[in-house]
Amino acid sequence: xxxxxxxxxxxxxxxxxxxxxxAQLIARRVRELNVYSEIVSHTIxxxxxxxRKPSALILSGGPASVRVEGAPQxxxxxxxxxxxxxxxxxxxxxLAQQLGGEVSRYDQGEYGRTTLRRTDGxxxxxxxxxxxxxxxxxxxxxxxxxxxxxxxxxxxxxxxAPVAAFEDVVRRIYGVQHHPEVVHxxxxxxxxxxxxxxxxxxxxxxxxxxxxxxxxxxxxxxVGDGRAICGLSGGVDSAVAAALVHRAxxxxxxxxxxxxxxxxLNESDQVVETFEKHQGIELIHVDAAxxxxxxxxxxxxxxxxxxxxxxxxxxxFEEAKAGLGDAAFLxxxxxxxxxxxxxxxxTTATIKSHHNVGGLPxxxxxxxxxxxxxxxxxxxxRVGSELGLPDEIVWRQPFPGxxxxxxxxxxxxxxxxxxxxxxxxxxxxxxxxxxxxxxxxQSFAVLADIRTVGVMGDERTYAHPIIIRAVNSDDVMxxxxxxxxxxxxxxxxxxxxxxxxxxxxxxxxxTSKPPGTIEWE
Ligand code: XMP
Numbered sequence: 001x002x003x004x005x006x007x008x009x010x011x012x013x014x015x016x017x018x019x020x021x022x023a024q025l026i027a028r029r030v031r032e033l034n035v036y037s038e039i040v041s042h043t044i045x046x047x048x049x050x051x052r053k054p055s056a057l058i059l060s061g062g063p064a065s066v067r068v069e070g071a072p073q074x075x076x077x078x079x080x081x082x083x084x085x086x087x088x089x090x091x092x093x094x095l096a097q098q099l100g101g102e103v104s105r106y107d108q109g110e111y112g113r114t115t116l117r118r119t120d121g122x123x124x125x126x127x128x129x130x131x132x133x134x135x136x137x138x139x140x141x142x143x144x145x146x147x148x149x150x151x152x153x154x155x156x157x158x159x160x161a162p163v164a165a166f167e168d169v170v171r172r173i174y175g176v177q178h179h180p181e182v183v184h185x186x187x188x189x190x191x192x193x194x195x196x197x198x199x200x201x202x203x204x205x206x207x208x209x210x211x212x213x214x215x216x217x218x219x220x221x222x223v224g225d226g227r228a229i230c231g232l233s234g235g236v237d238s239a240v241a242a243a244l245v246h247r248a249x250x251x252x253x254x255x256x257x258x259x260x261x262x263x264x265l266n267e268s269d270q271v272v273e274t275f276e277k278h279q280g281i282e283l284i285h286v287d288a289a290x291x292x293x294x295x296x297x298x299x300x301x302x303x304x305x306x307x308x309x310x311x312x313x314x315x316x317f318e319e320a321k322a323g324l325g326d327a328a329f330l331x332x333x334x335x336x337x338x339x340x341x342x343x344x345x346x347t348t349a350t351i352k353s354h355h356n357v358g359g360l361p362x363x364x365x366x367x368x369x370x371x372x373x374x375x376x377x378x379x380x381x382r383v384g385s386e387l388g389l390p391d392e393i394v395w396r397q398p399f400p401g402x403x404x405x406x407x408x409x410x411x412x413x414x415x416x417x418x419x420x421x422x423x424x425x426x427x428x429x430x431x432x433x434x435x436x437x438x439x440x441x442q443s444f445a446v447l448a449d450i451r452t453v454g455v456m457g458d459e460r461t462y463a464h465p466i467i468i469r470a471v472n473s474d475d476v477m478x479x480x481x482x483x484x485x486x487x488x489x490x491x492x493x494x495x496x497x498x499x500x501x502x503x504x505x506x507x508x509x510x511t512s513k514p515p516g517t518i519e520w521e
Contacts, residue, residue, distance in 0.1 A: 009210070011202050013037040014054040016044065018062030018072050018090050021475070022181065024340060026060055026088065028376055029181045029189065034204035035196050038374075039340055046077035056084045056200035059091025061179060065143050066093045066103050074098065084172040084200035086192075092175030093145055096163070099173065100150030109142035110160045113184060117157055124155040125167055126174055126194050127187075135186040137164075137178035149173060172199060208386050211379070212244070215371045219248035223329050228369055229321055230331035232257045232283070233401070234271045237333030237372060239393050240384040244371045245331050246281050247387065254282045254327065256320045258313060261289025261414065262403030264428075265421040274393060284323075288316045289414070296405065296412045300449075302521035305412065309402040330366035334373050335380060397442045398476070406521040410449025415502075416464075420447040422500045423466045430492045431470070440482050443470035445496070446509070446520045454504035456497075463504035466496050471518055479513040 013030050015037055017023035023039045030037035037058075040049075049057070057078070064071040076098055079085070087095040093103045118124055118133045127133075139158065148154050148166035152173060156165040165176045174195060180188030196202050223245075230242045232255045246253050255275060259268045268285070276283045295308045321327070372380050384394040400406055404424070408416050423445040431443045446467040454461040468489070473479035493506040509516070 009036045009206055009214070011036065011055040011205075012052065013056045013058060013196065013200075013202070014044075014049065014052060015039045015058045015060055016042050016074065016091070018042050018060050018094070019064065022061040022088070022179070024337065024376075026058055026181045028378070029192055030058070030196065031206065031376070031379065033189070033193050033196055034206045035202050036206040036374075042072045042074055044075070044078075046075045046081060049078055049083070050081055054083060055202045056086065056196060058195075059085065059087040059094060061089030061091060061140070064090065066090065066097045067105070067143055079171075079173070082172075084195070085174070086195045087173075087175035088181070089141055089177060089179055092166070092177055093141075093143060095173060095175045096145045096147065096149055096166070098149075099152075100147075101145060101152070101163075101166075102147035103143050104146045105142070106144035106146070106160055106162075108160055110139040110158060112138065112140075114139040114158045114161075114178070116164050116178060119155055119157060122153060122155050124165070125169060125199060126165060126176070126191050127156055128194060131187040131190055136184070137176075137180075137186065137188070138182045138184035139178050141177060145175070145177060148175075169199075174199065208382055211375070212247075212383060212386060215244050215383075216248040219245055219369060219371055222367075222369060223249050223252070225252070226329055227252045227254070227324070227327040228329035228331050229253070229324050229327045229366075230255045231317055232271060232275065233399075234263070234267055234393065234396070235333070235399060236377075236384060236394055236396050237335060237380060238331075239274075239333075239389055240380050240387065241331050241333040241369075241371050242275070242281060243279060243384065243387040243389055245369060246279060251282060253331070254284060254324055256284045256286065256317060258316050258320070259285065259287045259289060260292045260309065260313065260403055260405075262292060262309070262405045262412070262417060264399070264404065265425040270392060274390060278390075279388075284320050286316055286320050288312075291316055292405075293412070293414055298411050300410050302406065305405055305521065306402050309405050313401075328367060329369050331369045331371070333380075334370045335377060336373060336375055337377065339373055395438055397437075397440075397444075400519055406519050407444060407446045408449065409446065409520055416447055416449070419464060419500060419502045420445060420466075423447065423496045423503060426495045426499060427468055427470075427492055430488060430495070434485075434488050436484075439472075440470050440484075441473040441479065442518060443468075443482070445469070452505050456504065461504040463502050465505040465507055466500070466503050467507045467509050467520070468492060469509045469518070469520070471513070473513070473518070476518065477513075479518050481510045481512055484508070 015023050015027045017039050027037040097103050116137045118127050144161045145163040148163050152166040152168035154163040154166050158164045161177045167174050180191045232238050275281045292312050381394050427445045451462050470482040471479040472482050
């Protein structure tokens with residue numbers, strides 16, 4: 001299936017994934033050097049690699065020990081393809097083990113910051129002149145390389161890693177024990193740059209401009225003179241996907257925005273304003289609030305609420321698209337991280353049934369156009385800015401598909417939505433005023449369907465509490481509650497109680513994930 005993905009540039013670096021979370025970070029660091037990279041599994045064969053014709057290979061770190069039976073290996077025929085190869089941590093140990101070197105259990109492992117020393121009198125291409133002979137690197141290993149691969153030279157050491165870096169400039173095989181991809185490694189990016197730009201001779205041509213140009217070209221090739229529709233949620237992914245497709249095919253794109261009534265304050269106006277007025281994109285705005293409130297009445301069980309919202313959304317979207325019968329293409333904002341994560345085949349328990357507004361059922365009769373399939377979130381944001389989308393959309397925090405429906409604990413009514421919208425607007429406004437918008441991963445208000453007693457102006461009150469939730473997270477799988485300044489919390493609390501009718505108490509959620517989740521339902 002043609003998928004409208006920007007065609008991959010000619011020069012690609014394949015990051016071979018040996019587990020844990022390292023591969024994605026490496027792929028992003030490579031891209032920051034304007035070199036296109038993709039992640040592949042360590043089960044890839046030499047033939048598959050040869051077909052992809054990568055300009056370089058990077059073997060990632062991983063949690064296993066190469067000395068344990070069953071540890072992930074790499075097809076050794078890959079090393080005969082003559083592709084410049086750089087091993088990191090586990091990847092470096094594997095190179096040593098598979099290519100005639102030695103990996104041993106050493107005195108003790110090294111975890112965290114460590115000093116790396118270039119070996120006196122030895123030329124190094126990776127740790128070249130611009131890099132201090134002694135510098136800080138970030139380590140995480142218990143085994144250590146004691147002999148480099150046959151033909152390679154050891155060029156650096158640390159207290160517990162006698163071969164902390166090795167190089168074979170003839171075969172173009174390189175390895176480092178530390179993690180150059182993490183920010184704590186002082187010259188990490190310089191080492192990667194040296195490998196990619198010099199040793200592998202890759203031109204750093206993968207830039208924002210080239211990404212946009214090649215996406216537009218690919219979309220035009222896929223859609224031809226057909227028509228496309230796009231479900232907009234106001235979130236950054238669908239917004240950027242729509243803007244790109246609009247650049248490519250102009251008014252042959254129609255966007256559908258379903259207002260579920262569960263959006264944040266003024267959100268619907270903002271979407272219409274941005275897309276219809278400023279971007280000139282044809283937009284069908286369906287005000288479907290009543291359609292959602294009716295089946296939600298009296299429903300309190302979180303999964304039941306999620307299912308109702310998801311199903312109603314699909315029905316409303318299908319009705320809207322019925323009038324666009326000649327559209328054969330559906331635009332979706334699928335990201336590279338979604339592609340990588342769905343490729344793991346892991347069977348994990350369903351904690352919550354996620355639903356993406358704008359995401360659709362499997363049986364839709366469209367060909368998908370997914371222009372962001374090769375991009376990470378931060379790259380999508382840069383594309384969005386380049387295409388002229390406003391900061392409020394480009395830097396929007398993640399927002400759950402079911403919207404405020406899962407931030408009202410208990411049954412959902414228009415009245416409670418109105419209370420929550422106002423409290424939430426105060427939280428966002430104060431976070432913005434404090435300049436924390438891009439620093440805090442998510443910040444929002446939650447309304448609990450209980451009432452508590454208070455006193456205001458000598459009167460007894462009996463009203464809802466609002467809970468403020470603010471978290472820091474890198475990947476949503478784990479999160480920590482944000483240490484918001486007390487003064488900021490105080491201002492939020494005062495403003496919410498004074499400005500929002502129906503609220504007489506404010507609490508702050510200090511639960512990390514796990515054991516909590518980010519959303520309350
Ligand atoms: P939890 O609550 O599971 O949330 O810790 C993790 C991240 O996912 C967002 N979230 C959703 N996003 N559809 C979405 O598109 C959903 O149904 C949904 N539920 C939660 C949540 O805001 C957080 O960023």
